[in-house]
Amino acid sequence: MIAKINEDRAMILARDVLGIEADAVRGVAARLDARFADAVALLLHCTGRVVVSGIGKSGHIARKVAATLASTGTPAFFVHPAEASHGDLGMVTADDVFIGMSYSGETEELLRIMPLVKRIGAHLIAITGSPASSLARLADVHLDGAVDKEACPMNLAPTASTTAALALGDALAIAVLDARDFGPEDFARSHPGGALGRRLLTFVRDVMRTGEQMPVVPADASVYDALFEITAKRLGMTAVVDARNQVLGIFTDGDLRRVLERTTDRMPDLRALAIRDVMKSGPQTIAPDQLAAEAVRLMEAFRVSQMLVVDAAGRLVGALNMHDLFRAKVI
Structure with missing residues (x-):
């Protein structure tokens, strides 16, 4: 009972x-x-x-x-x-x-x-x-x-x-x-399997897309080329680089919508529209050896969901978005 x-x-x-x-x-x-x-x-x-x-x-x-x-x-x-x-x-x-x-x-x-x-x-x-x-x-x-x-x-x-x-x-x-x-990093080394360990021991290089997974077009590309690259790489953006692979700008699917909104009277010729004329110059970037948690902080601070990864010389070495950070359980 x-x-x-x-x-x-x-x-x-x-x-x-x-x-x-x-x-x-x-x-x-x-x-x-x-x-x-x-x-x-x-x-x-x-x-x-x-x-x-x-x-x-x-x-x-x-x-x-x-x-x-x-x-x-x-x-x-x-x-x-x-x-x-x-x-x-x-x-x-x-x-x-x-x-x-x-x-x-x-x-x-x-x-x-x-x-x-x-x-x-x-x-x-x-x-x-x-x-x-x-x-x-x-x-x-x-x-x-x-x-x-x-x-x-x-x-x-x-x-x-x-x-x-x-x-x-x-x-x-x-x-x-x-x-x-x-300190926190010492604590994380004792707790690599926990949430704190993931936040403090996961670097950008561990989660970024590289090689063929990176969306990138040259500066002389058209918006059509950029749209094709965005669609193929599925990161919602593409980097724009010069001949030395240095980052000149970024073009996102949001930028594409804004281009279309400015030309409501007729559909623009995306093959003739140069990417350098509509890209965002000097985008926010991050180094591969920075913590992934810092990428989260920067994305939230600048209200962006994608970020380019560059080396000390400003050359493109990777790209990532919020989904990559979610998958790595950094967020």
Whole structure:
């Protein structure tokens, strides 16, 4: 039998939980002292890797902290303390920093490996809710993650305490990120499969049309020639170049409509109309080594949907439009 939900009570409990957990994080923030900076220094100057460990709910938080550190420029991984006792401790070296997470600071599996971690020579950062605990006393740096109460109505399930520990781990990762001058491009290199990675690691050369796919006509071509090229290459435009392949202008299907609108009394002879007389001179261009995201920005700024790609000498090397950028998932 499914119990009936009391919506009003559920909303009250939800607000209570969020308020308790927010207060817990604020309490941790208020107690931060020089030891936090010491922990940041240990992580920043670590020549090995950061090993994060915990068991139970603290273990779940430790996994997330390790992942956050790794994605923000600090090589890190999670080790289960019970598995560490059966061989995984071999992954820890004297060059590493070990972060032990236990709210009580008395987790047996974690304490069992601490003498070995210290003997190896790794530095230890402990995140606990008890500065007097065994784990805190063993640590080179202890960070206080104590909370007044759990969000659980019975004050039993780790809720506010795990939120506080997660926030402390995030604070460490972000402080180290800032000290490293870790920027968006560094972040993208750790996330090549994500949207940010695509935006920051995709270059114009990766998405532009080249060779026979490029729409291009010489300066002495007719509008008819340009129209044929636009239709064949299906980019909605064509480049106009001189004998050295330097870009003189661009002619789009929109320009064609404007030509036709100016001659409403009769159909112009497109074979006799020179492209140089109706093209847009000095079009907006972009270099192949610029980011594709910059092409998006320029297209939006100039309200165009196509762009020519030129080298340092102004020679045409490619062309692209918004559809190319959509296909590359840059937009």
